[in-house]
Amino acid sequence: MRRIAGALRGDFALAARPAWGYGLLCALAICLPLVAGVLSGHVREGAAAALGGYLTVFGDAPGLPYGARARKLLLTALMATLGVGLGQLIQPWPWLAAVVIGLVAAAGAVWPVINTPAVLAVTLTYFAPMGMSLPARMAITVAGGLLITALVLVLWPVRRLQPLRTAFEEAGTALADLLVAAGRAPLSDESWESLRREAVTTHDDASRAFSLYRVSQEDDRALERLLTTMDRIFRETIALRVLRVAAVQEDPEGEWVGVLDETTEALAHALRGAVTRGGPVTVPEAMDAVGRFADLNEEVRRAAHARRTPLPVAVLLGQIRRCLDRIGTAVRSISQQAEEAVEVGPRLPRFTRPRRPVFSTGHHPVRLGLAVTLAMALMLLTHEHYAKWFVVTVLVSLRPAYRDTVDRVTLRGIGTAVGAAGAAVVLAIAPGHTYLIVFIGLCALLGFAFRGVSYGYWTMFATPLSLMLSDFTLPLDWGAAAARVTLTAAGGALALVFARLLWPRGHRASLTGRIVDTLERHAALVRALVDRDSKKVLERVSKASEAAHLLADSLDRLDKEPGGSAPQRLRDAVTAARRVRDNALALLAVPAPVEESGPTVALLDMVADRLEDVAEAVRTGRPLKRADDFDHVLDELGAHVERLAERRLDEVAEGAADRMTGVRRGIMHAAAARPALNALGTEALKLASLTAPRT
Structure with a gap:
């Protein structure tokens, strides 16, 4: 019960300001046909x-570009109309209807094109009273769908770029927040992970938004460059944090710490200004701040040459300066692109196929089809008109995960009780269609306004809406309200039974494959670092991230199974995998290794071998091989850095301070790469330890 109460608090929390304008628009589109029907005497129509x-x-997605929204709305209207036609066709054959509706529900869980509105249309129409011909009902349904589509898209010519601008601003702002965090005192892992996740999510959202706009070929390339530039800032920011932590450990009281804070603040401010105001207003100040840090870095370098400051500190600060230079150049590029802007003319929406899987697999479609078929069969035996409340509750409440089903049932029960009681009170106080229309409009306004910010409020107000619309021509009293609540509770109970008894546990079995894939992908990433092919490294970072995401998704689903609990060690393994990728990006940012760079390659090979050995042990169940002495190699790396530092200082004393010698190249790599290599190896071994088979 405590978990359910916590979930309910989360469901009713407001993530943002409700979209009152959108809610009002939807309420208007729903109530206009009702008013017209009452005034003209065609209430059923x-x-x-x-x-x-x-x-x-119901199938709208307000955050999408207008072209994608138009496609989605028109497709939903078409599928709902076909569902209405199918529902009326099967009305004369009740037992056939039970099987057909179950099959449609199962098909909707497999193919996204058969969406929830289409399945609801079949179910509600089957239970609707006869009175209209099939062509007339389908024509009226599609007319209502086209009306609301027209109202939703009416502002398309003037607001067509709003989703694009919003995605761009959110991605840039999240990236600026991450940049500030990377340059300040180290945050907790939870805070850093939250900011990092937000930056990745908004970048992905921006990429999807950009892909949905039809622009000129030149502008399309500009958008790709913009995304690439933002991705470059993200990678350099990750490297900056790793290097800063290492430099603070070497020189915690250095003057450079405050200057670095000011520089990252200036760069973040310039980035925010570029994405929100669309121009290089504060870029010069940011570049001046980068210049001040470069000057301070030069002072530290001279102090290191005079043996007043450890040389590795000067090398680390030099690498930090290079990161800041690259970030500053990228911010300036973004400001120029934002100032030029991308123009999208008022063309017709694009109707390309969506970039998503055509179908999904698993036990859930079969489970849903069986549950809906049984619900239909039970309700056919009762011959109760309000039986659709029972069937619809099963249809919309049964989720792939058991705990998601529990949450849906709880929220739907609350929504039905509120809606049914509210309708009964309204009609008891002031009976008649006019007051019922007002109540329906209020539910539509509140439901659609809260849809994007609170799932709890959306369910509470929208749950009874479709069923009140389908019952609009029938008398609604306290008896009907009680029947609705009772049937909803019974439908929820049936959904819980099916979620609990039919294939309730399936994700624990998939964990082994996901663990092996995560280990192998990260091992391949570490091996790619040996060759220093940036394109290959970035590709393998992406694949490793995808594998870790799938593992985390399996853990989340395991938590939602009956009595399920994802092992905390695997949660920690996902975090360790993310840190391996971060340190790989940091290592990619430092100068390439040379002959004087010491055991870098050996260390990377050792780490990759360990990850592959653990993956093989997990896959086959064989005993794990004995681990190499990683600490010894790290000690050797530290000693190598010290030897290079002494040799470089000897060169400086001989007058080679400004020459790019082999020793200088070696210390530039070894000293800058050492913290990333140390952290990468530590986190990779932690990943291996957390995922290794338990004896």
Whole structure:
């Protein structure tokens, strides 16, 4: 119960300001057909059009570009109309209807094109009273869908770029926050991970938004360059944090610490200004700050040559300066691109196929189909008109994960109780269609306004909406309200039974493959660092990230199984894998190794071998091989850095301070790479230890 209460608090928390304008628009589109039907004496037709509009806007996604929204709305209207037609066709054959609706529900769980509104349309229409011909009902349904589509898209010519700008601003702002965090005193792992995750998520959202706009070929390349530039800032920011932590450990009281804070603040401020105001307003100040840090770095280098400061500190600060230079150049590039802007003319929406899987697999479609078929069969035996409340509750509440089903059932029960009681109170105080329309409009306004910011409020207000629309021509009293709540509770109970008994545990079995894939992908990433091929390294970072994400997803699903609990060590392994990728990016940012760079390659090979050995042990169940002495290699690396530092200082004393000698190249790599190599090896061994088979 405590977990359910916590989940409910999260579901009713507001993530942002409700979209009152959108809610008002949806309420208007739903209520207009109802008002027209009541005034003209065609109440049934008005309710059918309003239901068609509701089912269509149910499939809307307000954050998408208008072209993608138009495609989604029109496709939803089409599928809802076909669902209405199928629902009326099977009305004369109840037992056939039970099987057909179950098959449609299962198909909707497999193919995204058969969406929830289409399945709801079949179910609600089957239980709707006869009275309209099939062509008339389908025509009225599609008319309601087209009406709400037109209202949603009416502002398309003037607001077509808003999702693009919003995605761009959010990605740039999240990146600026991450940059500030990288240059300040080290944050906790939780805070850093939160900022990093936000930066990755908003970057992915921006990439999706950009891909959905039809622009000229030149502008398309500009958008790609913009995304590439933001990705470069992200990688350099990750490297900056690793290097800063290492430099602070070597020289915690250095004057450079405060100057670095000011520089990252200036760069972050310039980046925010570029993405929000669209121009290089504060870029010169940021570049001046980078210049001041470069001057201070030069002072530290001269002090190191005079043996007043450890040479590795000067090398680390030199690498930090190079990171800041690259970030500053990228910020200036973004400001120039933002100032030029990308123009998208008021063309018709693009109707390309969506970039997503065509189908999904697993036991859930079969489970959902069986549950809906049984619900239909039980309700056919009762011959109760309100039976659709039972069937619809099973349909929308049964989720792939058991705990998600529990949450859906709980929220749907609350929503049905509130909606049914509210409708009964309204009609008891002031009976008639006019007041019921007002209540429906209020539910639509609140439901769609809260849809994007609170799942709890959306469910509470939207749950009874479709069923009130389908029952619009029927008398609604306290008896009907009690029947609705009772049938909803019963439907929720049936959904819980199916979620609990049919294939409730499936994700523990998939963990082994996900662990092996994560280990192998990260081993391949470490091996790619030996060749220093940046393109290959970045590709393998992406693949390793995808593998770790799939492992985390399996752990999340395991937590939602009955009695399931994801092992904390595997949660920690996902975190360790993320740190391996971060340190790989930091290592990629430092100068390439040379002959004087010591055991870098040997250390990377050792780490990759260890990850591959653990992956093989997990896959086969064989005993794990004895680990190499990693600490010894790290000690050797430290001693190598000290030897190079002494040799470089001897060169400086002989007058080679400004010459790029082999020793200088060696110390530039070894001293800058040492913290990243140390952290990478430590986290990789932690990843191996956390995922190794338990004896």
